[in-house]
Amino acid sequence: MLQLRRFRLENIGHRAAGFKSLVLDLTGGPSSLDGRPMQPVDVILWLRNGGGKSSLLSFLFSLLLPAKKDFIGAVKAKLLAEYIPDGQVSHVIAEWGDSERASSGAVLLTGGVYQWRDRQRPVDVSGGWERLERRWYLLRPQPGGMELDSLPVRTEDGQLTMSMYVKALEAANKVERRLQLAVVDEQFEWDEQLGNHGLDPQVFKIQKTMNQEEGGITDLFKFRTAEEFIDFLIDMVVDAAAPTAAREALSKHADKLAARPARELEERFLAQAILLLRPVQKATAEVAAAEQALYQQGRLARRAGDHVQSQAEHQEQQASTLRQVAEATAHEAQQAENRVAERQERVAAVREATERLRAGDREREHAAQQETADDAERETAAWKAVPVLLNLVDKEDKLRDIKQLLARAQNEQAPLRETVVQAGAVLYARLDGSFARLADEMGQTRTDAEATAARGQACEREYEEAMAAAGRAESCATSAEVHRKGEQAKITAACRTGLLDKQEEPQEALGRLAHEEAAAQEQVK
Numbered sequence: 403m404l405q406l407r408r409f410r411l412e413n414i415g416h417r418a419a420g421f422k423s424l425v426l427d428l429t430g431g432p433s434s435l436d437g438r439p440m441q442p443v444d445v446i447l448w449l450r451n452g453g454g455k456s457s458l459l460s461f462l463f464s465l466l467l468p469a470k471k472d473f474i475g476a477v478k479a480k481l482l483a484e485y486i487p488d489g490q491v492s493h494v495i496a497e498w499g500d501s502e503r504a505s506s507g508a509v510l511l512t513g514g515v516y517q518w519r520d521r522q523r524p525v526d527v528s529g530g531w532e533r534l535e536r537r538w539y540l541l542r543p544q545p546g547g548m549e550l551d552s553l554p555v556r557t558e559d560g561q562l563t564m565s566m567y568v569k570a571l572e573a574a575n576k577v578e579r580r581l582q583l584a585v586v587d588e589q590f591e592w593d594e595q596l597g598n599h600g601l602d603p604q605v606f607k608i609q610k611t612m613n614q615e616e617g618g619i620t621d622l623f624k625f626r627t628a629e630e631f632i633d634f635l636i637d638m639v640v641d642a643a644a645p646t647a648a649r650e651a652l653s654k655h656a657d658k659l660a661a662r663p664a665r666e667l668e669e670r671f672l673a674q675a676i677l678l679l680r681p682v683q684k685a686t687a688e689v690a691a692a693e694q695a696l697y698q699q700g701r702l703a704r705r706a707g708d709h710v711q712s713q714a715e716h717q718e719q720q721a722s723t724l725r726q727v728a729e730a731t732a733h734e735a736q737q738a739e740n741r742v743a744e745r746q747e748r749v750a751a752v753r754e755a756t757e758r759l760r761a762g763d764r765e766r767e768h769a770a771q772q773e774t775a776d777d778a779e780r781e782t783a784a785w786k787a788v789p790v791l792l793n794l795v796d797k798e799d800k801l802r803d804i805k806q807l808l809a810r811a812q813n814e815q816a817p818l819r820e821t822v823v824q825a826g827a828v829l830y831a832r833l834d835g836s837f838a839r840l841a842d843e844m845g846q847t848r849t850d851a852e853a854t855a856a857r858g859q860a861c862e863r864e865y866e867e868a869m870a871a872a873g874r875a876e877s878c879a880t881s882a883e884v885h886r887k888g889e890q891a892k893i894t895a896a897c898r899t900g901l902l903d904k905q906e907e908p909q910e911a912l913g914r915l916a917h918e919e920a921a922a923q924e925q926v927k
Contacts, residue, residue: 404498404600405442406462407508412493412555414516415457415485425550426458441504457485459613465494465514466596466606468536468589474610481527482516483534488523491564492516497543497550498601510599511550512540517564537568538592539585540599541575548574548581745918 406428411421429440449455460474464482467473473482486492495513500506515537524530543549554570556562562570568585575583586592593603 403501404510405501406496407442407499408497408550409458409462410493410495410497410550411458411461412495413487413490413561414461414492414494415454417487419452419454419457420485420487421454421457441501442499461485461494462496463606463610463613465496465512465538466601467603467610468514468538468592470531472607472610474613479528481531483527483531486516486518486523486534488518489521490517491561491567493553493555495550495553507545508543508549510540511543511553512538512596512601513553514538515564515567521563535564537564537585537587538595539568539571539583540595541571541581541583544578544580547578 408428409426411424413420413422415421428442428445447455447458456474460480460482464473470481473480475481493513493515495511497508498510498512500509503509517535518524519533519535524533541548554562554567554574571583571585575581584595586595596603
């Protein structure tokens with residue numbers, strides 16, 4: 403049997419006479435002597451009126467009976483909330499020992515933590531009862547560890563809030579599993595926890611009733627009739643659930659007896675109804691058989707439909723596969739046609755390049771032949787003018803020689819001038835005829851010279867035309883060289899793109915591409 407050993411109060415009570423921090427030791431002295439725990443004893447609290455005796459009992463019973471109606475001062479319209487100060491956390495903690503194991507010391511701690519929501523006490527405490535936050539807990543104290551005196555009510559930084567206090571207890575329980583901590587926030591759960599640990603709330607209700615007011619125990623045992631005593635005795639020794647179960651069983655039996663006439667009438671009605679409903683039963687059976695047959699037919703029809711649908715899906719899949727194959731074939735054919743068209747374009751490009759090369763070669767060959775012909779014509783004309791020019795040059799040389807001879811003769815043979823004059827007269831006469839003939843010859847020579855000059859001018863014009871033609875030929879040759887370089891660049895590009903192979907002539911490439919074109923057309927067919 404559990405007995406109260408010590409009782410601890412923190413920050414709870416009336417404003418004028420509250421308990422800041424109080425520990426009541428009910429072991430009659432020190433809680434331990436020479437390391438041996440002391441047993442609890444019967445204690446009488448001797449205090450003057452208003453000293454707080456009723457408050458202590460109220461706080462103890464509020465821990466064990468937390469319902470609002472079970473507060474000792476409830477008959478005087480008092481509430482536990484009136485004793486919870488503003489902005490603080492209140493604690494009511496009881497330490498219990500086992501009378502059968504006195505040497506074990508404290509075996510259980512039960513505690514209650516109270517705090518106003520948002521740490522603010524309402525003006526109307528009775529109307530703001532729901533704002534009072536409450537938590538209850540119990541644990542197995544461990545000597546040298548978590549005990550009544552070492553509970554983390556406050557730290558060096560001050561008092562812990564309710565949430566911080568509960569977290570501190572849970573942290574300690576994680577470290578020391580033997581504490582067997584249990585924290586609840588509902589009254590029915592707290593009643594179950596107390597009952598499971600040997601503290602029956604019903605017993606404390608009787609004790610609370612005896613201490614409701616002074617002399618309450620005397621009034622509790624005053625019975626006006628024997629029935630009141632029997633009711634009190636039954637409440638004390640009989641489980642409250644047993645009479646309830648008996649009452650429920652008797653109520654059910656009474657209900658059955660009350661319902662028996664109606665049930666008998668219902669039985670007679672049902673027996674007559676069965677006779678009348680047999681044709682309906684037969685028709686119902688036939689309808690059920692027909693529905694079964696219809697269900698079978700429908701099932702067969704659904705199976706047939708599923709089969710047809712599966713076949714249709716299979717055919718659709720095959721058709722889709724064939725369409726994909728056809729599309730792939732068409733795509734391959736299109737690619738083959740594209741390759742043929744590309745090769746035709748390449749063949750056309752090679753042919754065009756070959757024709758341009760051939761045209762360039764023919765133009766260069768024609769220009770070379772034209773230049774050779776022009777050179778030959780100019781050389782022929784020049785050789786034709788050479789004899790006439792040589793003859794004219796010879797005649798001029800002869801005339802100049804004659805004039806030089808005459809001048810020397812006149813200077814060297816002055817004494818013989820007369821003779822010379824005479825001879826000159828004769829010679830003059832002779833020379834006159836010769837000069838006449840020479841004049842005629844010179845006229846003819848001038849005519850020939852003029853003709854030769856004309857031919858020379860014609861030759862010069864022809865030479866200028868030949869030079870112009872040579873310039874044009876050179877320009878054409880330059881253009882042809884540029885064209886040849888362009889064609890050579892195209893051939894190099896064709897070799898680089900794979901249209902022409904290395905060391906392959908355009909005619910050979912043309913033949914090869916024509917052969918590939920014919921093979922591609924044959925493949926498309």
